[in-house]
Amino acid sequence: MIVYFTVIMLFGTYFGRYNRSTKDFFFGGRRFAWWLIAFSIVATGVGSHSFVKYSAKGFEHGISSTMTYINDWFFVPFFMFGWLPIIVYTKIRSIPEYFEKRFSPSARFLATILLLFYMIGYIGIGFLTLGKAAMPMLPESFSLFGSVYPITLMGVIIIIAVITGIYITFGGQTAVIFTDLLQGFILLFAGLLLFFFGLDYLGGFGVFWDILPTEWKMPLARFNEPSDFNFVGIFWQDGIAGSIGFLFMNMGLVMRFMATKSVNEGRKAAAFNILFMLPISAIVVGNAGWVGKAISVIQPDVVPPNTSPDQIFVVVANIVSHPGVFGFIMAALTAALMSTVDTLINATAAIYINDVHRPVKKFIKAKLLSEKETDKRELSAARYSSIAITMLGVLSVLAFKSFPTVYEAHGYFHSTLTPPLVVAIFLGVFWRRFTPAAVISTFVGGVALMILGAFYPSVLIAPFDHGIQMDPSHPYSYIRAFYNLFVCMAIALMVTFTTSHQKSFIERLKAGDNHRQIMTIITTISVLIFISMLVVLNLTSAGWVIPVYMILVFVMSYIVSLSVTYYVKYDEKNNTEGLTAWSLTRAKEMFKGSKLNEREGEKAYVNWKLKEGEDDTVNLSRKALETMAADVGDLVYICDTRGYLGGLKSCHSVIGEPHEEDGIIYINEEHKQTGLFVEGRKLYAEKEM
Amino acid sequence: MPSFFNSWLPFIYLYGVGGLLFLSGMVIARKSGALNMQRKTHRYWYKVLIFGYFYFVFIHAFLTIAALYW
DSSP states (O other), X not given: OHHHHHHHHHHHHHGGGGOSSHHHHHHTTSOBOHHHHHHHHHHHHHHHTOHHHHHHHHHHHGGGGGGGGSOOGGGHHHIIIIIHHHHHHTTOSSHHHHHHHHTOHHHHHHHHHHHHHHHHHHHHHHHHHHHHHHGGGSOSEEEETTEEEEOOHHHHHHHHHHHHHHHHHHHHHHHHHHHHHHHHHHHHHHXXXXXXXXXXXXXXXXXXXXXXXXXXHOSSOOXXXXXXXXXXXXXXXXXXIIHHIIIIIOHHHHHHHHTBSSHHHHHHXXXXXXXXXXXXHHHHHHHHHHHHHHHHHHOTTTSOTTSOGGGHHHHHHHHHSOHHHHHXXXXXXXXXXXXXXXXXXXXXXXXXXXXXXXXXHHHTTOOOOOHHHHHHHHHHHHHHHHHHHHHHHXXXXXXXXXXXXXXXXXXXXXXXXXXXXXXXXXXXXXXXXOOHHHHHHHHHHHHHHHHHHHHOIIIIIGGGSTTOOOOTTSTTTTTHHHHHHHHHHHXXXXXXHTHHHHHHXXXXXXXXXXXXXXXXXXXXXXXXXHHHHHHHHHHOOOTTHHHHXXXXXXXXXXXXXXXXXXXXXXXXXXHHTTTSGGGHHHHHHHHHTSOOOXXXXXXXXXXXXXXXXXXXXXXXXXXXXXXXXXXXXOEEEEEESOGGGTTSSEEEEEEOOOBSOTTEEEEOHHHHHHHTOOTTOOEEEEEOO | OOOHHHHHHHHHHHHHXXXXXXXXXXXXXXXXXXXXXXXXXXXXXXXXXXXHHHHHHHHHHHHHHHHHHO
């Protein structure tokens, strides 16, 4: 494992040389082929839904542990033909930036807060899982220079955080993509190898299948019981909130898709990942639990039925594999967990730079620097922020330690933190009428109703529970996602459908003399309602609290919508153009900066020569332009012809004036350095649009 | 043998409620013009999307039948 960590750290640090700007650090220069991204996503996805977690559920409930991996397709049309093209064509660097463009700076501010909570919490969950997975493999203490030191969960987490922090800080997104690619292959191989060994140990697939009770073979869990693992709760928590969160607001994953060379490549990566890699991953992460269950039935002395579910992965791996293979499988397990954490740290650093660092610099009117100097400083800030985020992630572990299992901690976390952002992004992308007033009211009012639900689950969440029994110690860990989505959506719809009323109210108000004072009072009332709710909920649980605060929260949401309508300048045409699924052609035109050329052409294979000057165009022959069906001014992607590099040596540019030297492309020094093109190596040029 | 409530009902719920969401995604993508059926690549993606839905229906139906009767 030590060798493994050293290799991975060096591997990640090596790819640091591909970072020439923050664009490279965060997005890998938008250059990669779909297959490379599809495989690197495996490590990210599998890491977050770890071997430990799903093996535990596989051991407790059987093959239904796979269901969270096979329920993501419902939102793929929305992703492929809505969110993905929008994030690429609008050139946003973070999800909150979309909120500013689509709504307002205040919407961006609130989205940043919610997203940072989500991302840092996610990192914390990752570290907690890492620590829990590593603990059974380590001794209780170690001695150094004669002193004995106990090995604690937090100590293990801190050491792993330091290792993760080093390569992400110096490597950036390209490092993440390549380490994840390597780790993805390793963990798929290791997981399938373990299944193979397990089946061999049991005497073949037929024996394994016959041993498992029917209940354990079902691919979907029991409808509404038990409360800690049931179909309907997990459908709303993972299939709905989790899937939208995974595809739309998991900045780590979104950035990975943004690192593909084009939108179409991003679609291919997403489709391949969800159709093929996720079902395979479901087997990879859960099979140790199924095998453990089968062994516990026929050899209860080898795997006692009361084995701790969280330890079943390690127990089974130890029983069915040889010592060397066991070490390899453990390294793969750790690899999977690290992959998730490194992706999230990189993504959270991107949010910090784009949504905190830059706006703050702008606000304090920092002195104007050249673009290159600014970029250099931001790259350095990105590296420092990665370190800080890693530390915050470690601290956030403390908030999740109290949950009985990582699975429940993760489920509760998803159900609670994703709904407001999920509703806001979803309606923002697909509904032109959705306004800044509606999105901010959704954040404020939605969160308020969610807090009420958290305090009174037996009254407010119970109507949504589909018959699930409430566990008083952790009430409605999963199905609360349904309630939370419902209340956020209710506020969003209420405010959007009353937009004309808000506008006419504000117009009438502005016609008077004292509109500023009235608005200040109204805004203060909304703040007071929110604060009083927090205070009252902590002081009393009297019967009047629920009806009174349900009404007050709706009133507050409406007041917030009036304040936003008053203070925020919003032009529906400008703020939706190119920013919703209804205007994607316009988004592409804005991305290109001129009219689209959508004639279908082919790749042109060329040798490269350097040209003088810094003119940011490349020059191809007339014949090559004909092959590519391209015109001067079109966007072009230039790439080394070695397909196995997956686009690592490539860059984007604009087509300049053609020449007559067939088979030659003229590029400048910047193109050469960005693409790391090798002397004498052939390239291909492909029209982007 | 698990009852209908714990065997086929989750399947129906998954592809019924999920199917409604999937269908609304397809309708919005086509109506908004984001999925433009005039373009060859988009026609290809339209088929992939529909294939994907029934591919997962098949996987879950197959696994449920295998669990119950095999």
